[in-house]
Amino acid sequence: MNNPFLQIDALTKRYPSPGGEDLTVFEEVSFDINKGEFVCIIGHSGCGKSTIMNVLAGLDTATSGAVTMDGKEVVGPSLDRGVVFQNYSLLPWRSALKNVTFGVRARHPDWSKEQILEHSYKYLEMVGLSGGAEHRKPSQLSGGMRQRVSIARAFAIQPKLLLLDEPFGALDALTRGTIQDELIRIWSGSEQTVFMITHDVDEAILLADRILLMTNGPYARVAESVVIDIPRPRNRAEIIHDPGYYKIRNHLVEFLALRSKALAEERPDDDGPMKPRRPATVRPAHSAEGEGPEDGLGEGPGEDRPAPLVEPERMSLVQ
């Protein structure tokens, strides 16, 4: 078997603290992402998702461990890895349009002004920003509009790997849906690989091929890799009728509500730090236990599962 497109090996991040004990954000995190795969990562706030993403982007360095993309170790940032930052990171003295052309110019230094403008407008229109709004400064745009500019900037450079840190967090449900569809459309029409952080379980199921589940920090780990084998194209309205949907959903919600904490408390000290472990692959949709929304809970530790976990309405992690 040839090497995966993106390989993360035994990544550990520690922040030294002058007085007391070092803060170990995550430890021995290892996983692979194949070319063209769409992978989401879910975990509670502060477990280190953004930090992992910054290491993948080459903006931050891990205390130990390695990231390999396309057979080459990631040592610094690259135009092959486009980033949508959690806080948008738009340049406030440039208009929305100029923020996008900034990226396009960096990617295609040989292009003419017209080519750069045309390409930038294409992506701005794709995220629904046109008709004058593109000439405004970020401070004159709403949070959701800023996020869309940031998305357009990252997509417009057409990187091999898209790194998205909660890219839809500030969007209303309608825009969020539109841009999710756009993202899927861009992604499926290209060779691009996507790694996305989200807090929204339903969004992850709708978009991802695989969802990585992180335990709570400190000493966070990627505990499971949940395969979403719901056939594509997926549709927001129809996906909930898929027989595997609630099994997956319940599995995720249960992990976040109970097991992420339980697993964090039982740190496996026995298997030494020498051998990097890949997270266990789980396919909740094919679990042996019954079917239908009510019986989705898999191998959870508690028999008495709390009632709200199986309620079918959208549930987000951030209350």
Add this chain to the structure above:
Amino acid sequence: MVSSLPARALFLSAVILVVTLGIWELSTPAVKAAGEMTEYEMLMGGADQEARVPPPSQVLERAWEELSNPFYDNGPNDKGIGIQVGYSLFRVLTGYFLAAMIAIPIGFLIGMSPLMYRALDPFIQVLRPISPLAWMPLALFIIKDSEASSIFVIFICSIWPMLINTAFGVAGVRKDWVNVARTHELGSLRTALTVILPAAAPTIVTGMRISIGIAWLVIVAAEMLVGGTGVGYYVWNEWNNLDLTSVIFSILVIGVVGMLLDAAFAQVQRAVRYQE
């Protein structure tokens, strides 16, 4: 009366001006008889019209005379106010732009590199509080030219605010913005020009504005010391001529020119400002 705040402020300013000038005009004593003069007044030229503080009407008259022919040149001790202001502006702007050309790049370096910051900090801390005029003897001795020496004094006094503000602005550029440049693989020069410079520009221009203000303060003193030409020399020369009307007139000119310089930089500040 219902009117906007600026209109009311303007009205109040006019009232204050008229009242102040009125009091000044009325309180200026008439020419005294010789018997009433103090010893000092005798020394200062006795009943000479010029030896007392002139009323505003006289100053206005003088202003009208001077401003209607600002560029006349009747030899070294009698030049029009326009020529004198021109000499001063030339010195200020030369010294100032030389300072900017050095302060802004070095400020960039200090702001980008914690090592350079620490290495250069002690020098800056010692040199900065030195009064620019204290450099004058040394400058005259080394440069041996009064013109270049006054330019040097302007240079040395305007360098610090620009240097410190540039370093401060550059060091304070948000890491997120630098990361944007990094993820787009911009080289260090492109990063400096397209991200760090615009991000730090408001702080840098504030430093430039402070510097030009200080430079204009210092040039008057420097020209009084060095003599020859310039608005500072003009003030001193008129004082030696005991022409207080001209002294007051030139004080006003210094104020107005300083205000215009400051207003120009306020305009630049407005142009580079951005909102996060």
